[in-house]
Amino acid sequence: MLDWRLPRMRHGMIHVWRRNLLVWRKLLVPSLLLNFGEPFLYLLGLGLGLGRFVGELGGLPYLTFLASGLIASSSMNTATFEGLFSVYTRMVPQQTYEGMLATPLEVDDIVAGEMLWCATKGLFSSSAILLVSFLLGAISHWQALLCIPLSFLTGLCFAGPAIMVASFSRSYDFFNYYVTLVLTPMFIFCGVFYPVTTLPDFAQSLVQLLPLSHAIAVIRPLATGQEPTQVIAHLSVLLAFALVSFYWATVLVRRRLVQ
Amino acid sequence: MNNFIIKAENLKKSFNGEFVVKGVDLQVPFGGCFGLLGPNGAGKTTTLRMILGQSPLSEGNLEVLGMDVPTHASHIRRDIGVVPQLDNLDPDFTVMENLKVYAGFFNLRGGGLQERIGELLKFVELTEKANVRINQLSGGMKRRLSIARALVNNPRLLVLDEPTTGLDPQVRHMIWGRLRELKQSGTTLLLTTHFMEEAERLCDDIVIMDHGVILSKGHPKQLIKQHVEPEVVEIHGEMDALPGILTEHDIHRVEIVGETIYYFTNAPDEIIRRVENKPDVHYLHRPANLEDVFLRLTGRELREI
CATH class of the missing domain: 3.40.50.300 (P-loop containing nucleotide triphosphate hydrolases)
Incomplete structure (x- = not known):
């Protein structure tokens, strides 16, 4: 039996978010290494290495093209992995939620708090890339700072589906399906590494259904000093993914935790 | 209120x-x-x-x-x-x-x-x-x-x-x-x-x-009083030695579990006299406790959950 009521937004979600922030702070050094080390390698290895052969793409030096795509995709990846692995860890082996549910906190607080936290981590990693790109000279426009709130929205949009998957998973191995069938295709095909316009027509329309394409469509121009087009449409898609998946995640986690 | x-x-x-x-x-x-x-x-x-x-x-x-x-x-x-x-x-x-x-x-x-x-x-x-x-x-x-x-x-x-x-x-x-x-x-x-x-x-x-x-x-005390006799004699020993202890019309309540006989009784002395001098038989005389009540009410079969 599913509880279909709309999620209730209560102050409790801040407690859940804060608990995760405190844990993150304790593990700050390895977290930052991941946040900064990975994009640094990507940008150096692919951006400069491959960039030498590619030259310019869409009127941008390849390093800049890649950096602006990675700002979007890293929020996706970070929020997704937090929503899959960390949420599952807190839900099943660690029983953190069981402990929380013995306090005034409720399932709805947990899901909302985790959504916020996944998006926050997405924001951290996107900001790290932004900073690295700036230091490498790939990105230099002030309006690139607008990518930071957008990376938060992007994070929300991928946190929901990840928490949904975690909520009906029986083990960590199950996540391979989602990562291989959903996440990696988006990473490869949604325009991080090359413009989607190079894809065949049918593939282009398919890719338009995926949220990462819309995140990149706004983030890339903002990061590179261009003017984004159809902003409202792109943002609406991201917001819709975030809201619908938040609702579903709440319904599914309720089923898992409150029986 | x-x-x-x-x-x-x-x-x-x-x-x-x-x-x-x-x-x-x-x-x-x-x-x-x-x-x-x-x-x-x-x-x-x-x-x-x-x-x-x-x-x-x-x-x-x-x-x-x-x-x-x-x-x-x-x-x-x-x-x-x-x-x-x-x-x-x-x-x-x-x-x-x-x-x-x-x-x-x-x-x-x-x-x-x-x-x-x-x-x-x-x-x-x-x-x-x-x-x-x-x-x-x-x-x-x-x-x-x-x-x-x-x-x-x-x-x-x-x-x-x-x-x-x-x-x-x-x-x-x-x-x-x-x-x-x-x-x-x-x-x-x-x-x-x-x-x-x-x-x-x-x-x-x-x-x-x-x-x-x-x-x-x-x-707890009231439950013990209500469900079991006040004293218990547990007898353990070789299977062959046990039959001599049990009598046909025992006035005490008897439960046999594997190689153990449990007597629930008001008069333990009579039972103890039966086993006292048997070398192959060990016995334990104790007051009834909540575990006896628990097993009486929920049975002895194993719960595998």
């Missing part, structure tokens, strides 16, 4: 059409220790989860602290502490941080909190471990920390789900002592256990449940 901290009427719970709690009535008075006893699969933990609002009722009425569950569950949990069956402490935090973060879930912070945490650490004798990580604690320390954590909001009702399972006697006795202190200070304890000695030592009232129904309720 309502004199009960928990009042449940006809509590039922089904999973996929199968009832695991089948009409439980509970009246837990304020103060004292109330025990919920039963073998694995009896429905104890499900009943607790319903009381905490973590599991919606399939049927029945439930009031905790005078408020309806699950309607006011979140609010009611402000005044409840829970010691879970499996420790769910936060492994990324130290002992102190665990208590602080958990207090935050109750919106507790600021000046009084530090002092409260200090008292709690002293209460469970973990003051020296304040800055130690959870994975460096022994099982007994973790359980003590779980108890401290459950007390961080100064609860009126403390719920303990098998609190001493898997602990060594030293820790067990220490925990029993602390629970008695809490009881004296006016906290109501609700305890599940399948450890009869624990129930007998701590509980003022118990219910024994199995297969989702309550089989009996009352004070």
